[in-house]
Amino acid sequence: MRVLITGGEGQLATALRAAVPEGWVVNIAGRRELDVALASSARAVFEAFEPQLVINTAAYTAVDKAEEEPDKAFTVNTDGARIVAELCVESSARMIQLSTDFVFDGRKSSPYLPGDAPHPLGVYGSSKREAERLVLETLGERAAVVRTSWLYGAGGKNFVMAMLSRMQAGQPLDVVADQIGTPTWTRTLADALWRIGRRPDVEGIWHFSDAGVASWYDFTCAIQEEAISAGLVENPVVVKPIRSEDYKSMARRPYYSVLDKTRTWGELDIVPVHWRMGLRGMLMELKNG
Template sequence: MKALIIGKSGQLAHELRDEQPNNAEVLCLGRDDVDICSVESLDNAITRLSPSVIINASAYTAVDKAESDEDAAYAINQHAVENIAKLANKYSIRLLHVSTDFVFDGQQSKAYLVDDNTNPCGVYGASKLAGEQEIQEHCPENSAIVRTSWLYSSYGNNFVKTMLKLMQEKPELGVVCDQIGCPTSANSLAKFLWKLTEQQSIVPIYHWSDYGVASWYDFAVAIQNIAFDEGLLKEKIPVKPIPATSYPTPAKRPNFSLLNASESYFIESSAHWTVQLKQCISKLS
């Protein structure tokens, strides 16, 4: 198997390289290697490398910035995805594309199924949904959209690293307690994506998150407790629950975006998010 990972500098791409199967030749392209907004540039790269699988780990993920940078968000999250989908279809390449829980509006109170109605509440989620629709239109066969939530890793910039930094700098923190979802290790997502490359047939949409449920406040408290136990933090600070209304942001976020990933667990087993978090923090320490 020859796998092409698009978006080589992100946390997921690093985890995909760490977890690559023994039988996989892995090629990674970033913005210095290919312009995914150009069909010609992308076509040249794909014909030169001739992969059997493409994993699209590239995305515009600055949720708040997207509200004022709409063109850039749609360029990466929709139009570039359209290019990738068309070429994957043209050359009969399996395409795995990573999407987000932000395609949902967060108005329901039970975990979202893959066929639940989408209704994004901000530019980021809307642009990611538009990318999903491009795949379904231009590469409906041998492709899968994998929605995930609250992704973090020992690589890159993410909530875990931000919290660890703030916990060493601030006397106390207030963290939103009324937005509910599930923290997901990019490492576990990488393992699931590699499993999908091996499946004889795949379905159009999967949900992947680690097991369990949490608020951002729960997540922050767990980060501090585990990091203190691991010796990464010398002392604990007060972490206080606050409502989202006390922390206004340019982008509205779903209040509840838990994904039902039970079908995906038949393909790759999952651990509770606290177990995955401990592994990540152990790696950092």
């Protein structure tokens, strides 16, 4: 199988790289090699590599900044996904498109099913929702959209790395305690994506995150406890729970964005990993280099 992965320098692509199925030929292309928003750049890579499967991880992921530069977010997330999908049609490739829990508005109080109606609250979520629609419309049964949430991997740009560096600097932290979701380790998501890659019958919208739920505050307390146990943080800092309305940010985020993974776990024979175990694994990976 010849697999093209876009967004090659991102944290998810890095985890995919570490777990390529044996015998598969993979081209992990960074933005300089393949800019998804530039059809000519994407076409050149498609023509040279002739992928059979494309995993589109490339994205504009700065949720707050997207409110100030919506054109940039839509250009990468929506136009980019459409360009990749159209090239997949031309080359008869299958596509896995990454999407987000932020396509939901968070008004539900039980986990979101793949068929629940999306209603994004901000530019990032809207650009990703529009991408989902275009990819499915363009490729039909040859596309799988995988929604995930609160992603982190060792060394990536993410919440865990940001909190760790503040803890290491001894900074007290005020953290939002009224937004509930599920943190997800890039490594467990990468495993799920490779399983989907091996299953051409998997099409449409799928949900994947780690198991369990947390607020950003709960997550931060766990990061601190686990980081101290792992020897990555020496002294605890004060972590204070606050309300979303007391935290200034450009983008509105859903209060509740837990995804229902029942079908994904069952169909793909995945043993769910509690987010806290994922966190422990990621910190161990960070510690051991």
